[in-house]
Amino acid sequence: MNIELKNVSFAYPENEKGALKDINLEIKQGEFVLLAGSSGCGKTTITRILNGLVPGFYNGKPEGNVLLDGRNISEYKSYELSSRMGSVFQNPRTQFFNVDTDSEITFGLENAGIKSAEINSVLENVTGELGLENLRGRDIFKLSGGEKQKIAFASVYASNPEVYLLDEPSANLDTEGIFELQKVLRKIKDDGKTVIIAEHRLYYLTEFVDRVIYLKDGRIDKEFSGTEFRNMDSRQLNELGLRTNSYSKGKEKYTKEYDLPDERGMIVLKNMSVDLGGKRVIDNLNKSFEKGKICCVIGKNGAGKSTLLRTICGLVKKSEGSVLLNGREASLKQLKKSTFMVMQDVNYQLFADSVLNECVLGTHKNSIDTAEKILDEMDLLEFKERHPNTLSGGQKQRIAIAVSLMIDKDILLFDEPTSGLDYRNMHKCAMLLKKLAAKGKTIIVVTHDEEFIECCQDDVFRLGE
Amino acid sequence: MNDEKKKLNAKDLIVTGIFAVLLLSAAMFGGGPFATIPTLTFYFPIGAAVLAGPIFMLFIAKVPKYGALAIVGVVLCTLGTLTGMHWGMNFGFLICSIIASIVSGAGHFKKPVLNLIAYLVYCIGPMGTYFVFFFNRESWISFMLKKGTEQEYIDKMNDVASGGVMLIMVVGTLVVASVSGLLGLRLMKKQFVKAGIAA
Amino acid sequence: MIKLDPRTKVILIFLTVFFSIFVPTGLFTCAWIVLVTVLGIMLGRVKKTIRAAVFFAALWLFAIFILPMLHGTVHTSLLVWLGLVFKCYPCCMLAGVIIGTTQISEFMAAMAKWNVSRSVVMPLAIMFRYFPTLKEDWGHIRDAMSLRGISLSPLCFLKSPGVVIDALYLPVLVTASRTADELAASAITRGIENPNRRTSRLDIRIKCVDVLAILIFFSTFFAALIFQIGG
Numbered sequence: 097m098n099i100e101l102k103n104v105s106f107a108y109p110e111n112e113k114g115a116l117k118d119i120n121l122e123i124k125q126g127e128f129v130l131l132a133g134s135s136g137c138g139k140t141t142i143t144r145i146l147n148g149l150v151p152g153f154y155n156g157k158p159e160g161n162v163l164l165d166g167r168n169i170s171e172y173k174s175y176e177l178s179s180r181m182g183s184v185f186q187n188p189r190t191q192f193f194n195v196d197t198d199s200e201i202t203f204g205l206e207n208a209g210i211k212s213a214e215i216n217s218v219l220e221n222v223t224g225e226l227g228l229e230n231l232r233g234r235d236i237f238k239l240s241g242g243e244k245q246k247i248a249f250a251s252v253y254a255s256n257p258e259v260y261l262l263d264e265p266s267a268n269l270d271t272e273g274i275f276e277l278q279k280v281l282r283k284i285k286d287d288g289k290t291v292i293i294a295e296h297r298l299y300y301l302t303e304f305v306d307r308v309i310y311l312k313d314g315r316i317d318k319e320f321s322g323t324e325f326r327n328m329d330s331r332q333l334n335e336l337g338l339r340t341n342s343y344s345k346g347k348e349k350y351t352k353e354y355d356l357p358d359e360r361g362m363i364v365l366k367n368m369s370v371d372l373g374g375k376r377v378i379d380n381l382n383k384s385f386e387k388g389k390i391c392c393v394i395g396k397n398g399a400g401k402s403t404l405l406r407t408i409c410g411l412v413k414k415s416e417g418s419v420l421l422n423g424r425e426a427s428l429k430q431l432k433k434s435t436f437m438v439m440q441d442v443n444y445q446l447f448a449d450s451v452l453n454e455c456v457l458g459t460h461k462n463s464i465d466t467a468e469k470i471l472d473e474m475d476l477l478e479f480k481e482r483h484p485n486t487l488s489g490g491q492k493q494r495i496a497i498a499v500s501l502m503i504d505k506d507i508l509l510f511d512e513p514t515s516g517l518d519y520r521n522m523h524k525c526a527m528l529l530k531k532l533a534a535k536g537k538t539i540i541v542v543t544h545d546e547e548f549i550e551c552c553q554d555d556v557f558r559l560g561e
Numbered sequence: 562m563n564d565e566k567k568k569l570n571a572k573d574l575i576v577t578g579i580f581a582v583l584l585l586s587a588a589m590f591g592g593g594p595f596a597t598i599p600t601l602t603f604y605f606p607i608g609a610a611v612l613a614g615p616i617f618m619l620f621i622a623k624v625p626k627y628g629a630l631a632i633v634g635v636v637l638c639t640l641g642t643l644t645g646m647h648w649g650m651n652f653g654f655l656i657c658s659i660i661a662s663i664v665s666g667a668g669h670f671k672k673p674v675l676n677l678i679a680y681l682v683y684c685i686g687p688m689g690t691y692f693v694f695f696f697n698r699e700s701w702i703s704f705m706l707k708k709g710t711e712q713e714y715i716d717k718m719n720d721v722a723s724g725g726v727m728l729i730m731v732v733g734t735l736v737v738a739s740v741s742g743l744l745g746l747r748l749m750k751k752q753f754v755k756a757g758i759a760a
Numbered sequence: 761m762i763k764l765d766p767r768t769k770v771i772l773i774f775l776t777v778f779f780s781i782f783v784p785t786g787l788f789t790c791a792w793i794v795l796v797t798v799l800g801i802m803l804g805r806v807k808k809t810i811r812a813a814v815f816f817a818a819l820w821l822f823a824i825f826i827l828p829m830l831h832g833t834v835h836t837s838l839l840v841w842l843g844l845v846f847k848c849y850p851c852c853m854l855a856g857v858i859i860g861t862t863q864i865s866e867f868m869a870a871m872a873k874w875n876v877s878r879s880v881v882m883p884l885a886i887m888f889r890y891f892p893t894l895k896e897d898w899g900h901i902r903d904a905m906s907l908r909g910i911s912l913s914p915l916c917f918l919k920s921p922g923v924v925i926d927a928l929y930l931p932v933l934v935t936a937s938r939t940a941d942e943l944a945a946s947a948i949t950r951g952i953e954n955p956n957r958r959t960s961r962l963d964i965r966i967k968c969v970d971v972l973a974i975l976i977f978f979s980t981f982f983a984a985l986i987f988q989i990g991g
Binding site for chain 1: 863864865869885886888889892893896897900901903904906907908909910920923926927929930931934935938939942943944945946947948949950951952953954955956957958959960961962963
């Protein structure tokens with residue numbers, strides 16, 4: 097299918113971000129087009145215009161013409177578009193409708209009213225072609241993020257669309273999950289499908305890209321061919337606010353766990369084991385986390401990274417060994433008192449009606465001055481009256497950091513702080529953590545973002561093998 | 562704009578499903594402890610009304626259409642039936658949700674007072690079981706009371722579900738529901754609209 | 761082991777509901793529990809069904825032999841509570857059996873065969889899917905509250921009710937709203953709004969076993985009614 101956007105402009109009624117201004121773009125069948133640019137540049141909006149969510153789902157009025165094979169997109173009903181445009185979104189947790197994988201894969205076909213026998217033969221083909229045999233008949237809630245994303249792809253793939261629209265499909269995936277995703281993309285590209293992808297993390301796409309559309313403030317600012325893109329080095333990319341186009345595994349300077357952890361560390365884990373629901377998640381771990389340093393914790397899915405953080409925060413009880421805080425065995429209460437965690441989804445942690453109130457919540461009344469100083473440091477002062485929920489992901493994260501500074505915790509933990517962040521926000525986050533470390537905070541980061549590790553590592557620690 | 566007359570679209574139905582879960586969970590969370598303790602069984606509707614106010618108000622704001630609340634009623638009734646809840650409660654949910662929908666719709670889903678009344682009506686739903694019990698005591702418990710004299714039997718019957726207990730249940734529920742509903746209205750203004758989730 | 765059409769299961773539930781409406785608690789309640797137990801075992805849910813039946817028997821024996829020995833408030837409140845429990849037990853137990861042995865997609869397909877309106881089926885499907893998500897979210901929200909030193913204890917609530925209320929409702933409702941939006945977007949782009957009649961990959965048909973199960977339940981119900989009117 098040939099896609100043509102002619103003088104397309106659009107603005108969301110309640111949000112200044114993500115607007116498009118005078119977009120002209122032509123995409124031929126079989127092209128692999130990358131939409132790149134900083135957060136809020138409008139790249140997601142283009143995918144939404146093409147799958148009909150704008151204006152069908154998000155209010156607002158698009159101007160200009162969008163033609164699919166010469167026919168105006170507004171003439172298609174949402175379900176007619178669905179058989180030609182397949183969409184995969186960024187959050188694997190919220191894009192499945194069923195509870196078991198088989199039903200999810202056939203969801204689109206069942207909606208279209210295809211006969212039962214045909215659905216089953218498609219299901220067999222899809223699982224064969226995408227290599228999903230081990231995911232058949234599983235409970236989706238028990239799958240990893242990467243596996244969920246594969247099922248989301250399979251569900252779209254089953255309807256055999258001509259165009260795939262992908263909106264940051266890697267945002268919540270670990271490295272392993274990203275490589276799984278890459279395999280699926282290779283298959284789709286080899287099938288001659290059109291792929292239009294809005295994405296921050298680029299390295300897994302480099303080999304496929306035919307064209308890069310670089311957006312800035314809702315306009316097409318630059319265009320690169322695939323070869324040009326592959327030849328760009330990280331300095332050129334970073335100047336545009338883009339992330340690297342090549343996968344670097346980081347220098348292999350992972351520290352092993354210490355046989356005898358340095359007891360002077362802020363937090364020292366000695367022969368620590370943690371059981372969750374009768375299962376051993378962390379087994380006999382020795383490690384010390386030092387004051388004024390950033391320690392990145394990496395490891396495979398299910399290696400117990402989140403459990404490690406929750407144990408240090410005092411949210412989970414260790415079952416064996418000891419957790420020392422400043423050289424002394426610490427109770428859950430003491431751990432809670434001196435730690436703070438910025439969760440992967442910060443939305444769980446924000447609940448005041450303004451940024452400023454979020455900071456002073458639960459502190460003394462006369463702390464407004466301190467709060468404003470901290471907000472200034474976090475680059476958030478101008479938003480102090482805004483509701484936290486109306487800010488961007490990077491900004492919300494910085495509110496959470498501001499909160500931790502307000503309640504003056506010494507140990508700060510971060511769970512995947514850079515998932516879904518563009519280059520600038522990722523870099524900003526890294527610099528901020530460095531600054532906090534320089535102030536003497538102990539910082540522990542669970543991450544799978546190699547670029548981020550490159551930016552701020554003092555110590556990289558691989559959990560579980 | 563005659564928005565409230567429009568049919569519910571796919572998004573509305575999905576929001577309805579999700580909020581039905583939230584409303585049900587709030588009722589179970591608040592009322593659950595009452596239902597399992599023998600002396601407090603009758604006060605389940607009071608507990609069930611404690612938490613749901615803000616959820617109810619946000620739901621009305623998110624799907625301001627006739628039928629949305631009624632579907633919540635249908636869905637809760639169906640789910641209740643499928644999970645073995647008592648039919649008194651299930652149909653209580655159904656009927657009260659439909660009435661609540663009409664009450665709130667009378668103010669185009671925007672009048673706080675009517676929305677509050679709608680919530681009060683909605684909270685009457687779970688009392689269904691106890692009304693059935695009240696009017697149908699004998700068939701429920703007489704098999705446990707074969708021994709004893711006639712008079713003892715009648716005394717016992719009056720004892721187990723006296724008018725006083727029923728009155729406390731109804732009045733208590735309405736009072737608690739008012740507080741929860743007012744809290745909901747306050748949170749709407751203070752939080753949900755500012756947070757941009759009320760649309 | 762037998763398999764039943766989800767529609768049969770729904771009919772059995774309705775029969776049980778009617779049973780609990782029209783038949784006073786008594787020996788027939790026990791008979792009904794026996795029926796449900798047999799059904800549960802035949803559907804392959806052995807352990808949990810037997811456990812539920814044993815629990816019922818224990819409560820029943822307690823009500824018959826021990827309860828009459830008690831007096832005063834204890835007696836009254838237990839009387840009410842047991843009255844409620846025995847009224848609901850057959851429904852709950854059957855529901856447990858059915859939920860444990862039916863897939864959601866199977867259930868949805870059966871509903872589609874009955875031409876149940878999409879407006880009811882879709883929210884129902886979403887509910888089944890959203891319960892586990894809410895549970896996950898709730899765990900995270902509890903963690904987040906705990907990190908800020910907020911708990912749901914009465915003490916904490918009395919100290920700063922406003923903070924507890926905000927910390928409870930806002931994260932729950934913000935994430936629920938976002939989940940609703942994202943789910944809807946993903947469902948719409950996969951054609952949920954297609955007016956065609958929905959199909960299913962599963963083959964769903966009423967068979968002899970189904971008819972037999974309905975007949976047995978129905979005749980028990982009928983016998984109970986007759987017996988009640990006659991006696």
